[in-house]
Amino acid sequence: MAELDERSRILLKTLIERYIADGQPIGSRALSKQSGLELSPATIRNVMSDLEEAGFISSPHTSAGRIPTSRGYRLFVDNLLTVRPMHKAQLLELKEHLQPDQPQRLISAASNLLSQLTHFAGVVVAPRREAIRIRQIEFVSLSETRILLIIVTTRGDVQNRILITQRKYSPSELVTAANYLNQQYAGLDFDDIRGRLKAELQQLHSDMSELMTAAVDVGSKAVEESSQYILSGETNLLDVEDLSSNMARLRELFKLFDQKTGLLQLLDVSNRAEGVQIFIGGESGLAPLDECSVITAPYEVDGQVVGSLGVIGPTRMAYERVIPIVDITARLLSSALSSNN
Numbered sequence: 152m153a154e155l156d157e158r159s160r161i162l163l164k165t166l167i168e169r170y171i172a173d174g175q176p177i178g179s180r181a182l183s184k185q186s187g188l189e190l191s192p193a194t195i196r197n198v199m200s201d202l203e204e205a206g207f208i209s210s211p212h213t214s215a216g217r218i219p220t221s222r223g224y225r226l227f228v229d230n231l232l233t234v235r236p237m238h239k240a241q242l243l244e245l246k247e248h249l250q251p252d253q254p255q256r257l258i259s260a261a262s263n264l265l266s267q268l269t270h271f272a273g274v275v276v277a278p279r280r281e282a283i284r285i286r287q288i289e290f291v292s293l294s295e296t297r298i299l300l301i302i303v304t305t306r307g308d309v310q311n312r313i314l315i316t317q318r319k320y321s322p323s324e325l326v327t328a329a330n331y332l333n334q335q336y337a338g339l340d341f342d343d344i345r346g347r348l349k350a351e352l353q354q355l356h357s358d359m360s361e362l363m364t365a366a367v368d369v370g371s372k373a374v375e376e377s378s379q380y381i382l383s384g385e386t387n388l389l390d391v392e393d394l395s396s397n398m399a400r401l402r403e404l405f406k407l408f409d410q411k412t413g414l415l416q417l418l419d420v421s422n423r424a425e426g427v428q429i430f431i432g433g434e435s436g437l438a439p440l441d442e443c444s445v446i447t448a449p450y451e452v453d454g455q456v457v458g459s460l461g462v463i464g465p466t467r468m469a470y471e472r473v474i475p476i477v478d479i480t481a482r483l484l485s486s487a488l489s490s491n492n
Contacts, residue, residue, distance in 0.1 A: 154205065155226075162186055162198050163207055164231040167219045171467055174392065176216025221432035221466060224444070228429055228470055235471045237479060241268055249483040251490040254278065259381050261460055261484045266384025268476050271391070271464030272408075275484075276380045276418050278457035283308070284340050288332045288366065290314075290325035298325065298362070302370050305338065312369045320362060328362050341371035372412075380415060382408055385463075393465040394442060403439035413437050421447035421459035427478050432466055442466060446473055448481035452488045460484065 155163070165186040166177045179195040186195075199217055202208045207223035210216070219227065237245075245268075248260045258275045265273025284305040291299040293313070298320065302310040320328075335351075336344045345367050385408055388394050394401055407413055417435055421428050430445040440463070447461035462477055 155202075158188055158190065159198055159202060160231060161188060162195065163202055163219075163223060164227065166199075166208065166217060167223060167227045167231075170218055171469055174467060176211055176218050178216040181216075219466075221434070224431045224466055224470075225434075228431070232471055232474075234474055237475050241476070242479065244268070245480060245483050249480070249487045251487050254488060257484060257487050258458075259383075261480055262381040262383040265460065265462050265476065265480055266387060269462050269464065269468075269473050270384075270387050271462050271468065271473075272385040272388055273383045273460070273462055274380055274414070274418065275460040276415065276422075276458040278452065278488075284338055285344070285370075286337060288329055288370070290320075290329050290362070290366070292320065292322065292325060295319040300366050300369060310370070312372075314362070314365050314369055316365065317361060324359065324362075328359050328366075331359075332363065332366065341367060345371065380411065380418070388464070391465050393467050397442070400439065400442060404443070407437060407439040417445065418447055418459045418461060421449050421461065422456050424449065427474055429470070429474070444468055444470075446470075446477045448477050450481045450488070451485040454489075457488075 162182055165182055169177050169181065169185060179192045179199060182195050182199075183190060183192050188195075190198075199208065202223075203210065203217065206220055207226060208217040209220050211218060245264055248264055249257060252260075255277075258277055262273045262275040265275070267273075285302060286305045286307075287303040289301040289303075291301065293299055296316050296319065298314040298316060300312045300314050302312075304310075332344075336347065339347075348363060348367055385405065388401065388404065394404070414437070417430065417437060417440075427446060427448045430440070430447075432444070433441050435443075435445055442465060443463055444466050445461055445463050447459050449456045449459045451457060460477065460481055462473055464473070
């Protein structure tokens with residue numbers, strides 16, 4: 152903000168607000184009328200040129216007007232945004248549907264409400280469960296360098312993953328490795344297994360260390376991926392012109408939703424932060440979200456953060472309206488889950 156004077160801030164704020172509302176590039180004549188500043192179109196063009204050079208706005212090839220960049224949106228959200236209070240009807244709807252109840256029903260309700268109130272995709276990560284412990288591990292040879300890892304948890308869940316190895320393992324070696332892991336580590340979670348295995352590998356036959364290490368690493372990721380989130384209203388994004396005009400990118404986005412891992416990692420960042428977090432475009436680090444913004448907030452049970460929720464939509468969204476919806480939904484979900492506990 153230090154590099155922008157007052158009139159630059161006012162013009163940038165006006166441009167972004169008009170672009171969010173209309174979706175059309177904004178020209179200097181329109182800014183002259185709507186900014187409230189008594190500046191000539193020529194002066195405004197000079198300011199726009201400076202803002203473009205600084206990376207806050209850009210000029211589409213098809214228009215003389217300007218549109219905000221991700222950097223412009225970031226400055227707007229951090230320093231220029233005036234958040235609107237939620238409409239009373241929306242607040243009442245949230246309170247009505249987020250009363251103390253079964254946790255799973257509350258999580259589904261919160262996801263649906265986020266989607267309905269914003270007309271984008273709503274997502275809620277389910278509360279973290281207790282560490283998943285291992286009952287049994289098996290290896291099945293599929294080819295010379297491909298091995299099927301079968302993980303059975305103490306709760307009866309089964310996870311299957313493919314291991315790619317540097318050499319061929321004989322059936323007897325696979326049985327030996329599985330027997331060792333089951334005898335030494337049954338009843339432990341993968342974090343415990345990894346810590347102990349690292350210390351004990353030096354005492355094992357070196358030819359088996361690669362297989363066992365790979366099994367623990369892949370198995371740990373498989374268990375992490377079993378974490379659940381509830382996604383609602385993703386089809387709303389098909390109606391967002393900014394996204395639907397690029398079907399290849401939209402397919403990548405839906406693939407991200409299906410794979411879960413990347414989105415879970417992004418939402419997990421919210422668990423370690425306080426209050427609302429906003430990821431604009433490339434800030435998410437996930438290519439399918441380059442044209443999207445993700446607004447998240449953690450929620451709690453009895454003062455302990457247990458999960459996060461958020462909204463996924465285009466970068467051109469009404470931040471002043473969506474931010475309080477995410478914030479208040481997280482607070483109400485926290486209250487309902489704590490009362491239910």
